[in-house]
Amino acid sequence: MLSTVDNNMAPSQAGLVEQMSVREAMYAFLRSVGVSKIFGNPGSTELAMFRDFPDDFEYVLGLHEGAVVGMADGHAMASGNATVVNLHSAAGVGNAMGNIFTAYRNRAPMVLIAGQQSRSILSLEPFLYSERATELPRPYVKWSIEPARAEDVPAAIARAYYIAMQEPRGPTFVSVPADDWDRLCEPVFARDVSRVVAPDPAMITGLRAALTAARRPVFVVGQANANAGVWQELIDLAELHQAPVYSGPHAARNSFPEDHPLFAGHLHWDRAPLARMLAGHDLIVVLGAPAFVYHVEGSGPFIPDGATLWQVIDDPSTATWSPVGTAIVGNLKLALRALLDSAPAEPREPPPRRQPAPAPAPDRLTDAYLMSRIEALHPDNRVIVCEAPSSLDALRAHLPIKEPAGYYAHASGHLGYGLGSAIGIAMAEPQRRVIALIGDGSSMYAIQALWTAAKLGIRVVFVIVNNRAYQALVGFGRLLGMGVPVGTVIDDLDFVKLAGGMAVPGETVGRAVDLDAALERAFGAAGPYLLDVRTEKA
Ligand SMILES: Cc1ncc(C[n+]2csc(CCOP(=O)(O)OP(=O)(O)O)c2C)c(N)n1
Numbered sequence: 001m002l003s004t005v006d007n008n009m010a011p012s013q014a015g016l017v018e019q020m021s022v023r024e025a026m027y028a029f030l031r032s033v034g035v036s037k038i039f040g041n042p043g044s045t046e047l048a049m050f051r052d053f054p055d056d057f058e059y060v061l062g063l064h065e066g067a068v069v070g071m072a073d074g075h076a077m078a079s080g081n082a083t084v085v086n087l088h089s090a091a092g093v094g095n096a097m098g099n100i101f102t103a104y105r106n107r108a109p110m111v112l113i114a115g116q117q118s119r120s121i122l123s124l125e126p127f128l129y130s131e132r133a134t135e136l137p138r139p140y141v142k143w144s145i146e147p148a149r150a151e152d153v154p155a156a157i158a159r160a161y162y163i164a165m166q167e168p169r170g171p172t173f174v175s176v177p178a179d180d181w182d183r184l185c186e187p188v189f190a191r192d193v194s195r196v197v198a199p200d201p202a203m204i205t206g207l208r209a210a211l212t213a214a215r216r217p218v219f220v221v222g223q224a225n226a227n228a229g230v231w232q233e234l235i236d237l238a239e240l241h242q243a244p245v246y247s248g249p250h251a252a253r254n255s256f257p258e259d260h261p262l263f264a265g266h267l268h269w270d271r272a273p274l275a276r277m278l279a280g281h282d283l284i285v286v287l288g289a290p291a292f293v294y295h296v297e298g299s300g301p302f303i304p305d306g307a308t309l310w311q312v313i314d315d316p317s318t319a320t321w322s323p324v325g326t327a328i329v330g331n332l333k334l335a336l337r338a339l340l341d342s343a344p345a346e347p348r349e350p351p352p353r354r355q356p357a358p359a360p361a362p363d364r365l366t367d368a369y370l371m372s373r374i375e376a377l378h379p380d381n382r383v384i385v386c387e388a389p390s391s392l393d394a395l396r397a398h399l400p401i402k403e404p405a406g407y408y409a410h411a412s413g414h415l416g417y418g419l420g421s422a423i424g425i426a427m428a429e430p431q432r433r434v435i436a437l438i439g440d441g442s443s444m445y446a447i448q449a450l451w452t453a454a455k456l457g458i459r460v461v462f463v464i465v466n467n468r469a470y471q472a473l474v475g476f477g478r479l480l481g482m483g484v485p486v487g488t489v490i491d492d493l494d495f496v497k498l499a500g501g502m503a504v505p506g507e508t509v510g511r512a513v514d515l516d517a518a519l520e521r522a523f524g525a526a527g528p529y530l531l532d533v534r535t536e537k538a
Helices: 022-032 065-079 089-106 119-124 148-167 201-213 223-228 231-241 271-277 316-321 332-340 366-377 391-398 418-428 449-456 471-479 495-500 512-524
Strands: 037-040 059-062 082-089 110-116 171-177 216-222 245-247 263-266 283-287 307-314 328-329 380-388 434-441 460-466 506-509 529-534
Touching: 022 148, 037 512, 059 449, 065 082, 065 110, 065 418, 082 089, 089 110, 089 171, 110 148, 119 471, 148 171, 148 271, 171 449, 201 283, 201 307, 216 231, 223 231, 231 332, 271 471, 283 332, 307 316, 307 332, 316 328, 332 391, 366 391, 366 460, 366 512, 380 391, 380 418, 391 434, 391 471, 418 434, 418 449, 418 460, 449 460, 460 495, 460 512, 495 506, 495 529, 506 512, 512 529
Parallel strands: 037 059, 037 082, 082 110, 110 171, 216 245, 216 283, 245 263, 283 307, 307 328, 380 434, 434 460, 460 529, 506 529
Antiparallel strands: none
């Protein structure tokens, strides 16, 4: 029988030559798959996980679990490798849940390791006991387990990693009792486990034929393209077919250059206007996106009369609920490479170019003016994180996303993702300038993340788009024929003081004339910097 061992005792002394502690086996496995950071917020049930914390690992502390999972999401998406997250048993998982939902919708690969009380006292319903630990994060994790035996924990973590990395990627969950970490187990070795599935070649042939025959095809693109890294393939395909490219509604990442002549804009999130935007096209090819993400109930046809729809998506489940069209399931890179072997039957005229938005008035501190000045002062090598719901139109009009992996948002609608994710992205891509555009309301769901940015000296410019309201809800209220809804005014927040309290420098910008200099100071900062921009209400 295995028993708890002194961690300093060599395996040979214990008479178990090929064994190591559960903790050592976990770190050895993580090392072998290139994971060296643990994002977390610890508790007593997990402390044993960190005994003799290895020198080649970094613990990234966040002061609230929402901020922790947001950071881990950003890091996973920007680095392309799963992140490991330490959460405190039931309460920590509960705090993290909003951003676990977001990670699930974002397809962010992540292994969540939560503490559990010691196995030996579970029958006594002890303090901190997570009674149904594996059910708590469901249905927003791809896999959830509390291993039957301590010695199964490293293999469970390895399996959680492989599942998280398989398309569609996403979070997985392992609950580990506190007394497991010191137990002995066999090591787990990294293996090559397939991460993608190839699309059905016969269906790809069908889509190629449809593309060849179409008179006026159109592409609709979404976040699975960014996850699969098919920036150039999409440009080549659009140019080959001279087809306009729309971004699907609520796309959480960018996959096509918004300054490209074929970029047509962002589709509406309401059924009828969306169908109207696609009118005149006989073939709609949805690549790496759901068809479609609606925000309100609608009626009428899903696509214009006379059009047919094809979809290529890495998620089998998403393929099944599309109301119309033919769906091909598989990896976008493989699909696009196969589709590039197609050509129009007749040469096509290039579609008309979109009209640029008129420049915003320079004397008013609107969100549109703010976006236009960021574009003017920092046009390249930037990553925009946006969680400023009512400023999305301004962003799209004046701050085009021109580079691969240049835009991150939540696919979930959950607020509290952006502030943390910006930090995780900047950790993974320190050579780029991460600019987080966060609403005053949204920032307060994860404001603790600023502390981590300051502690680690992470270079992020946090721009609080401060309209002193939950303005998106005010706008939505208008759509519903209401006045200003209750619970939507949030004035009297001082973000410079909040940031200062966490050692992040910053300044308030109250006039359009002061904006450029403040942005220059923010872009020039060596560490985190916050601008509280008091924008005019729309
Ligand atoms: C966790 C969570 N709670 C509530 C909401 C509902 N909600 C959607 S938009 C919004 C307002 C956001 O305000 P702010 O960040 O200031 O941006 P603005 O709407 O003013 O542009 C709220 C509260 C949400 N999406 N997520």
